[in-house]
Every structure is written in structure tokens, then in C-alpha cells.
Amino acid sequence: MLDEIQKNLLEEVANIHTVPQGAYNIRANGTLDSRNTTANIDIVSKEDGSGIDIKIKDGTKKESVHIPVVLSQSGLKEMVYNDFFVGEDCDVTIVAGCGIHNSGAKDSEHDGIHRFFVGKNSKVKYIEKHYGAGDGAGKRILNPVTEVYQKENSYVEMEMVQIKGVDSTERVTKAEVEKGATLIVRERLMTHGEQKAVSVYEVNLNGENSSTDVVSRSVAKDNSEQIFEASIVGNTICHGHAECDAIIMDKAHVVAVPKLDAKDVDAALIHEAAIGKIAGDQLIKLMTLGLTEEEAEEQIVNGFLK
């Protein structure tokens, strides 16, 4: 049974109040808390205990899988391997996410490796939220690795959100995209205090008319640091777009590293990056509506990350 702290974490990362609908696997403090499978979606633990396999049958439509992880025990470090096998012609939503509550002195760390094998013509929406809480000196550390292998004409949309409380994160996302397939990534990130976040994307557009759109919006406050690297490799006729848009505040540090690698004359690749502070005019406009400077700043940041 989950305690109150764990329930809170669960709500933050997966919007779960009670038991989720459909298939789910809830992991708390390094062990399985509860699991549910459906006729079309099976979840099995790997034999060596290192993680789970999620198997989604061909033709599964309008179903969802929740696989949240919560950590509330200070000092816990874990490494989990989760593999998603999505059949052909599916339309599914996968909600992952990790919440760490650390009120102790030791670092808590969750490192997950998620691999997605997406079959022909399947559509997957993947939502991953990271959240940290607790006022202990121990750090809350999350290092997710995501690998995506997309078959012909599949469509994967990934929403990666980390808004609060995670001290250190190193995210690596790699994708191999076949003919006619599309990968969409929407990353939203806010760092504050002494936090550090690294986000690296490498998308290989291997099949004809494959495409990707990787967009990161981030806000770096206080002394935090963000490094965003997006690399798109176009191996054939394809279309790739990467965008990094960051608001920098206080004494933060933001690095955006674009890399476009075209290996075919018909590879159309675009990168846009913008880093800047909140415009003074934006603050003034909202202040003329009666907001204080702090309230104005909050509105601008919240809107930007919405």
C-alpha cells in the first residue's frame, strides 16, 4: 500500500488519484506495489528482476498503460530497464513518470532505461513527468535513457516534463525512424536552485519521408544549469526540425548545441535556438494590468512552459 507521500508523488507525475484505468504497474521504493493487465496489454517482470516488459497486441486501440515510479526512501538508488513492445496498428497512450521525495541526507536516484519498439502504422503518445520534493540535503537524481525504434508509418509523440524539484538529471533520447514514420518530442523543463539538467536527443531519420520535430522549452532560474543538445541525422529524403527556446534568469547558465547531419541531398533539416531573459516590456505590460513584478514573472514563466 502506498503512503500519503507516495500518493502525492503519484498524483504529480501521473495525475493518478486512485487506481488508474487500464493496464498499470506502480513501483514504489524499488519494489512492485501493484499491477494490472488487460486483454490486450500484458506486463511481465523480466526474469532477472531488472525491470518489466510491456507487450501491446496488434490492433490495440484507445488503451493506456501507466507505469509510474515513486521513491520516498532517502538514499535509494535504482536502475530499471523497461521495454515496450507495441504491435502493429495500435493507438495507445503510455504514461510514465518518476517522483522522488527525499527528506533525508542521502541522495536518491532513479535511472530508467525505456526502450520502445513500435510496430507498423501504430500511434503512441508517451507522457513522462519528473518531479522532486522533500527538503532533505540528499539530492533527487533522475537519469532517463529513452530509445525509440519506429517501424514504417508509425507515429510517436513524446511529452517530457520536468518542472520542479529534481536536482540533477541527464536525459538521453535516441530514435531510429523508418519509412514514413514520425517522431514528435515536446520537452518542458524548469531548473532552479543549484540544479543541473542535461538533455541530449539523437534522432536518425533512416526511412524515406520519415520526419521529426523536437521542441524544447525551458526556464533556468537561480544558479541552475541546462545543456540541450539536439542532433538530427538525415540519411535519406526526410524532414527534421529541432527547436530550443530558453528563458534565462538570475545567474543561470544555458547551453544549446544544435547538430544537423545530412547524408542525403533530399534531407531537409532545420534547427532554431533562442536563449534570452524575460523582456522588460513583458513585465511592464503585465504590471500595467495590476500584477506585481513577481506575479508578472510567474505568469510569463508559467505561460511559456504550459
Place this chain on the structure above:
Amino acid sequence: MLELKNVTYKVEDKNGEKTIIDNLDLTIEDGKFVVITGQNGGGKSTLARLIMGINPVTSGQIIYDGQDITNLSITERANLGLSFAFQQPVRFKGIKVVDLLRLAAGEQLSVSEACNYLSNVGLCAREYIQREVNDSLSGGELKRIEIATLLARKTKFSIFDEPEAGIDLWSFNNLIRVFENIRETIHGTIMIISHQERILNIADEIIVIRDGKVANKGPKDIILPEILGTSMAQKTCEKIS
């Protein structure tokens, strides 16, 4: 009532100190529709920004409804009932038109209330309410949304800095109607910076600013004939208007 007493505003530039507003005295009575005109560079926009507190006065006093607001922040002045529509409205990534109208109104406006404000400025509300106030909006659309935020604020003292700038002529006709509408519905004081004859023509009072001072001030019927045909009272295209 708004009173400016001996207000001076100076800036430092590479040639040394420059006086933009020079010992200016001005009183604007409640409920009046006042248009401030004058040649470019005469200090009109600066005067508006000093009243809202966007720029601080170098010396002098600003009194609003008997209260000295000279040292109040923009926020404090806004909360006392002053509003300001920017000459070049600001864009916000991620903030929707409806969000901005709600912030302006200071309450959770219903969508249909927000739509009313947009309809008043000639925008089809259904198309705009959920749009972001970002680069996807044209200058004219943005300008009208800016005016809608002032309608939503319903404050006692509204300042519009060149509301016609960047608005096409078709919108310009609507703009005149919007101001007439504000007069009828809000009953507050309206101060517009403009040198468009048709805006000057609906004023109660015209104030001419020159070299940082009030060069002339009086009822529209007296002042307008004196400045007609100069750069202070420009005609719009007659074929369209």
C-alpha cells in the same frame, strides 16, 4: 482628476543631458476625452509613460485623485485605476488571448465575457480567444487585443499611446467606434496620444505638446481649426474613409 506639477524628465545620452519634458504643468479633469498631439519627438509618449510610472520623473509631482503618485510603482498606479495601451503591444509565448483578458479584468472572466471584449474591437472571438499572444498575430490584431485588455480593465483613467499606429484603415474606422463606445460605457477619463484628425475630432479637449511643454490646450472646437493641416492633425486617406 490628474495633475502634473512642474514635471521634468531628463535623459542622459552621448551628447550629455537632454530634457524631454520641461517643467510641465497639466490638469486633466475627470470624465474628459483628451487627445494629446504635437510633432514627433515633442515628448507626447514620454508624458504618457511618466503618468503610468513606466519612466520615473526627474523632478516634479504627479497627483491622481488628490494622492501623490509620483513615487508609486506601475503596479500601484494600475491598482489605483490607471491603464495603459502600448504603442507597440508586447507578445508573449504561451499566454493566450483569454489569459491576457482575464489578467486585465482581474477575475476569472467567462469565455463569453472575454468574447464580448474581442467583438468590441472587431475580432471574431471564436477565432482568437484560444490563440497565443505570439508572433502568429499580426500587428493590427495585436493592437486590437491590446485595446480589448483596456476594455476589460474598465479603469477610471485609460491612456492609449498612438492606438492607430500599425492599424490598417479599415480597422481605423472601427477604432473610432471603439473609443466612442468606451465613452458611452465606461465613463472614465480617456487620454489618447495621436495626431490623427479623426481621433482629434472626437476629443473634448486637445493638448498640444511642444519641446516638452504644453504649447496649447483647450476645447476641440477651438484648438483643432488652429492645427488642421499640420503634422499634428493628419488626415486619413479620403477615398477609404
